[in-house]
Amino acid sequence: MRYDNGGDLLVAVLRELGIDTVFGIVSVHNLPLVEAVDRELRFVPVRHEASAVNAADAYGRARGSLGCALTSTGTGAGNAAGSLIESLSAGSSVLHVTGQIESEFLGSGRGFIHETKDQLGMLSAVSAHAATVPDTERAGQILREAARAALGGPGGTGGPASVEWPIDLQYAPQTDGPVAPEYPAVPAPTDGELTAAGALLASARRPLVWAGGGATGARGELARLLEATGAGLLTSNSGRGTVPEDHEQVIGNFATTPAVRGLLADADVLVTIGTHFRSNETADYTLELPPAHIQIDLDAAALGRVYPVTHPLHGDAAPTLTALIRHAAPAEDGWCERVRAARADVRATLHDNIGPQAAICDAIRAALPREAVVARDVTIPSSSWGNRLLEMYDPRDNVFPRGGGIGQGLGMGIGAALARPDAPTVVMAGDGGLAVHLGELLTLAQERPRLTLIVFNDGGYGVLRNMQDRHSERRSGVDLVTPDFELLARACGLPYLRIAAEEHAAPVIAEAVASDGPTLVEVDLAALGPMKNPFTPPVRIPVR
Numbered sequence: 001m002r003y004d005n006g007g008d009l010l011v012a013v014l015r016e017l018g019i020d021t022v023f024g025i026v027s028v029h030n031l032p033l034v035e036a037v038d039r040e041l042r043f044v045p046v047r048h049e050a051s052a053v054n055a056a057d058a059y060g061r062a063r064g065s066l067g068c069a070l071t072s073t074g075t076g077a078g079n080a081a082g083s084l085i086e087s088l089s090a091g092s093s094v095l096h097v098t099g100q101i102e103s104e105f106l107g108s109g110r111g112f113i114h115e116t117k118d119q120l121g122m123l124s125a126v127s128a129h130a131a132t133v134p135d136t137e138r139a140g141q142i143l144r145e146a147a148r149a150a151l152g153g154p155g156g157t158g159g160p161a162s163v164e165w166p167i168d169l170q171y172a173p174q175t176d177g178p179v180a181p182e183y184p185a186v187p188a189p190t191d192g193e194l195t196a197a198g199a200l201l202a203s204a205r206r207p208l209v210w211a212g213g214g215a216t217g218a219r220g221e222l223a224r225l226l227e228a229t230g231a232g233l234l235t236s237n238s239g240r241g242t243v244p245e246d247h248e249q250v251i252g253n254f255a256t257t258p259a260v261r262g263l264l265a266d267a268d269v270l271v272t273i274g275t276h277f278r279s280n281e282t283a284d285y286t287l288e289l290p291p292a293h294i295q296i297d298l299d300a301a302a303l304g305r306v307y308p309v310t311h312p313l314h315g316d317a318a319p320t321l322t323a324l325i326r327h328a329a330p331a332e333d334g335w336c337e338r339v340r341a342a343r344a345d346v347r348a349t350l351h352d353n354i355g356p357q358a359a360i361c362d363a364i365r366a367a368l369p370r371e372a373v374v375a376r377d378v379t380i381p382s383s384s385w386g387n388r389l390l391e392m393y394d395p396r397d398n399v400f401p402r403g404g405g406i407g408q409g410l411g412m413g414i415g416a417a418l419a420r421p422d423a424p425t426v427v428m429a430g431d432g433g434l435a436v437h438l439g440e441l442l443t444l445a446q447e448r449p450r451l452t453l454i455v456f457n458d459g460g461y462g463v464l465r466n467m468q469d470r471h472s473e474r475r476s477g478v479d480l481v482t483p484d485f486e487l488l489a490r491a492c493g494l495p496y497l498r499i500a501a502e503e504h505a506a507p508v509i510a511e512a513v514a515s516d517g518p519t520l521v522e523v524d525l526a527a528l529g530p531m532k533n534p535f536t537p538p539v540r541i542p543v544r
């Protein structure tokens with residue numbers, strides 16, 4: 001197959017991948033790519049390359065597939081790096097295509113416009129896969145290999161894949177031939193390992209299950225395991241919604257609460273599936289887990305990395321769970337009731353602790369259809385209740401920066417909203433996180449997706465302010481100037497609504513979510529009133 005230039009070839013590959021929307025910033029070093037995408041698909045001109053990657057990342061997450069970002073050489077590619085780190089941390093699927101200087105001058109250090117030192121090395125450091133297009137015969141192959149690496153697919157764990165493409169080669173006619181995809185073999189536990197783990201599961205009287213992001217491909221199997229055993233399900237933040245969170249055995253992302261610690265202390269078998277046991281989900285790895293531990297993971301390095309494992313099962317979640325379920329037996333009388341009681345307890349306690357913000361949590365869930373994306377920046381309302389109490393029914397709806405970097409929520413929300421135009425999207429952001437990429441308000445105003453942006457305004461970096469108030473003698477770098485959000489919304493041509501009291505929450509959020517375009521909702525936290533206790537993150541501070 002021949003194409004007039006690289007842009008036409010990129011469009012053909014994106015169509016194969018089912019991608020209809022691409023996020024990026026145009027440049028002299030990606031012009032043929034941007035023009036072809038804009039002509040044939042949808043090109044969304046965001047205002048910062050980091051947001052292009054965030055939007056592409058969330059587009060992929062919200063569809064359970066892959067997103068694409070286009071950036072420029074040098075500073076443009078460098079600007080993308082922070083968000084590529086987020087995708088690397090999440091194992092999410094981003095195809096990042098970036099420019100490069102003319103192939104003739106590559107690596108010559110002449111100071112060619114936008115040239116940078118070892119761009120491929122930089123991309124390799126922040127991507128799961130990175131490659132350079134070397135000529136006009138192999139661009140299609142390089143792009144497809146990158147997409148395959150990003151998607152993970154059988155045997156792979158996925159992540160961002162970057163392709164740099166010299167500008168002279170982008171302009172040149174391309175030839176492209178079909179290349180049979182080569183997938184690594186999918187690992188699977190041995191029959192002996194499965195039999196031993198099955199025997200342990202069959203003996204379990206008080207089982208618990210813990211699901212991470214690696215379980216999201218085994219939704220039905222996980223639900224069947226819960227039904228067959230009566231086990232309670234804990235999840236990491238990434239595993240949320242794998243089984244809908246209104247299922248009465250789903251305790252969810254509450255592992256470190258007193259009620260769940262009690263349950264963990266009494267459980268006799270724990271089955272964990274595709275989870276990292278991140279520091280913030282295990283109280284810096286101090287959370288105690290039952291010693292009898294069946295751990296399923298596609299990544300051999302994850303087995304036993306954080307917690308000891310008695311029965312490691314190296315394999316894909318769905319087939320491994322299917323094999324295990326054959327051995328499942330019901331728990332002892334009363335266990336399932338304890339699980340349900342713990343579920344109710346942790347939710348009621350948190351609902352109470354967050355004070356007036358509970359009205360906002362309830363209003364979001366009441367206004368949204370069951371399947372709608374909630375994209376969250378790193379702000380106190382996310383960390384305290386958005387990541388736990390606000391129910392999720394599908395992992396594709398649960399978009400948040402797993403690496404904890406602020407400023408990514410709005411870009412992610414825009415990507416998700418354009419990926420899923422049939423349902424409204426909500427973004428939760430703090431005034432501090434929003435300020436990082438305030439320019440994306442203009443992308444929002446331009447593209448006008450069905451997106452409600454809720455800005456929790458506390459005049460600065462609240463979470464660090466709370467930490468300093470608790471542990472330090474003075475505040476440093478946390479009290480910030482915030483814009484008048486009403487004026488800002490007006491300047492951007494965005495509708496604006498305000499929540500300054502609990503009773504505003506339901507009508508305001510219902511109105512915003514019902515709109516067929518964007519709305520900026522400001523929550524005036526000073527007017528709304530405090531939570532019962534100031535929120536501080538679960539990080540260790542040495543005694544000073």
Ligand SMILES: Cc1ncc(C[n+]2csc(CCOP(=O)(O)OP(=O)(O)O)c2C)c(N)n1
Binds near residue numbers: 430
């Ligand atoms: C990229 C990045 N820079 C710095 C931080 C440190 N940090 C974590 S939360 C936070 C404050 C966020 O403020 P805001 O969005 O207003 O939310 P609030 O804490 O006030 O709820 C900062 C600076 C971070 N997580 N990521």
